């Protein structure tokens with residue numbers, strides 16, 4: 001089957017590499033000639049590196065490159081069996097592009113969007129055959145990140161959900177099914193990792209270096225929240241938070257942080273601008289964390305119970321299955337443990353107690369405990 005990818009930016013290029021590596025002929029389309037050239041040059045560099053490391057041989061690399069055709073005109077999608085759209089995150093543009101693609105492809109062609117935050121249902125509604133539209137959400141960089149969220153819209157034909165999931169599994173990815181709601185699984189459940197860390201910092205408990213130390217050394221996370229925000233970019237991370245907040249009709253649980261907004265506005269974007277919560281200039285001294293165990297435990301407990309609360313609430317609202325929620329967080333953002341498994345280990349009653357303590361201290365809706373956790377504690381149930 002020929003696979004069409006629209007948008008040759010960071011995501012489209014990565015997805016094209018994945019599809020081509022899986023053996024598909026790929027048509028990669030972008031309206032911007034420079035983006036196409038950059039994409040091809042980047043793939044060349046990646047292949048050279050993989051050859052150097054002995055991960056692929058010359059012939060395989062050549063095959064991966066040759067199977068991708070770089071095009072500018074939508075009509076080149078005509079023989080494709082699957083299109084994955086990865087253009088700018090703008091609902092009006094996406095809708096218009098989907099209705100145009102439909103005039104080119106056959107009725108059997110599946111149309112997928114890689115959107116991170118838009119409604120798949122509204123994109124599907126722009127099509128004559130909405131039942132063939134689905135969300136396939138890759139993570140960046142697509143060739144390295146194992147997790148892919150599959151998002152059926154309410155209009156999507158169940159057979160298409162099944163075949164799409166199987167296809168992406170066959171590409172060597174780990175797929176999870178998520179309901180068409182803001183942030184799907186990962187971008188929803190992960191919000192407190194950043195938000196609660198920023199809140200602890202804003203309250204003056206301690207500095208980013210200490211919060212990062214606690215989350216890594218005590219919590220077992222691979223990166224601390226501030227290191228990770230600097231890595232992702234404060235502009236990008238802030239926008240995702242703001243989008244999720246707005247999409248949830250301003251639920252205070254997802255309220256963005258002024259600290260991060262100001263960092264983004266100031267151009268303290270993180271690694272890419274040389275400065276974020278940390279200074280990345282040459283010779284800069286690294287701040288020393290306060291390795292106080294009591295403070296460290298407080299930080300980890302507070303952030304982890306907030307994460308568990310999000311995971312439990314996602315399960316409560318049927319956003320995804322128990323297994324998929326845990327898999328999404330361990331494979332999508334490398335958490336040391338599935339959050340629901342973590343809840344069992346901590347004890348559900350203990351999680352509820354810690355959340356209630358926060359709630360009673362702040363009297364903010366942000367700290368409200370998911371009804372599912374409360375019921376489970378009452379009935380002495382566990383997730384697994």
Ligand SMILES: NC(=O)c1ccc[n+]([C@@H]2O[C@H](COP(=O)([O-])OP(=O)(O)OC[C@H]3O[C@@H](n4cnc5c(N)ncnc54)[C@H](O)[C@@H]3O)[C@@H](O)[C@H]2O)c1
Pocket residue numbers: 006007008009010011012029030031032035085086087088089090093097114115116117137138139140
């Ligand atoms: N970057 C991430 O971490 C990430 C992760 C998952 C999903 N996404 C989603 O993937 C999509 C693409 O993101 P990205 O980071 O690759 O963006 P990007 O800006 O790197 O690339 C977008 C590309 O689309 C092209 N484009 C724009 N409008 C077009 C049109 N009408 N027709 C053809 N090409 C067009 C642009 O020229 C550009 O090359 C977005 O929906 C984004 O939300 C991004």
